[in-house]
Amino acid sequence: MTNDDDHRGRRVRPENVDDLTVEALGSLSKALETTERARGHLYSFHQLTGTADLELDRAVALLGRAGHEEWAALVEREVLGRNVIPGHWTFQVVESYDRTYYEPFKKVERDAVEALAGGRPHLYEAEMKERRRTHGHRDHTATPEETP
Template identity: 25%
Template sequence: MVSDSKDHSDQLSDQEREALHQVELGIEHLHRAHGHLVSFHHDTGRAMDHLADAEDHLRQCGYDELADELRDEYLPRGVVTDDTADDTHAGRWSYDLLENYQDVFLADLVDFGEAVTQQVADGLRHAAERKQEFDWKARARRE
């Protein structure tokens, strides 16, 4: 267990520091994945906007059947379809995936990470990096 000092990373066991570090790295990678999911959402939206514009151009060129297919089959479709649904438009759109990731998956794991940090290290974040910083600075003064 840790004391009330501001930086008590040196009072944690190596195993505690490693456990905290692995949880922190996991959460950090989830945040990176979130960024990729935001990019996926934006890129999908931009692509669909281009396809919506293509519908008008196809119609103006006399390709009404292609324009209708784009309008009726592809533009309303979600990025993840529900194979059990009769309606091909029952799929989930990218914003829905993003919101679910943010509000459920990521939020729950961030809360878990904060609880681990609080319980193991009295809320001290980056304990492994703090210990490394201390060790490197101490070594630099000696050599």
């Protein structure tokens, strides 16, 4: 049992936290979760672009072997290893995103939960679960410990 839980292992809100604060923290967490997804897409962009760039090695070689040296040279010169935005390869875009947006966002969300909800994350979801579950149903238990 953590400080997030009551004696039955259920997540409970501190007494001094009102409904609007729980809703606001839920919205802040939802925004961070969306940012986590965006970050995943950014990593996909990074990996897909890198994979495409590595495949260009094969394309250049095949164009050369097929007798299209000018095209091989053009692809190698104009596309292979090119910056995706001025001065940046994709790893630099990812690093900049993490440093200037993702990490500060994560810290603000964590600090807000600590300051406003006693460090108890996901209160909004925990309360929604409690409202929506069928009490007494074996597949609707409040906690893993209550699962038969």
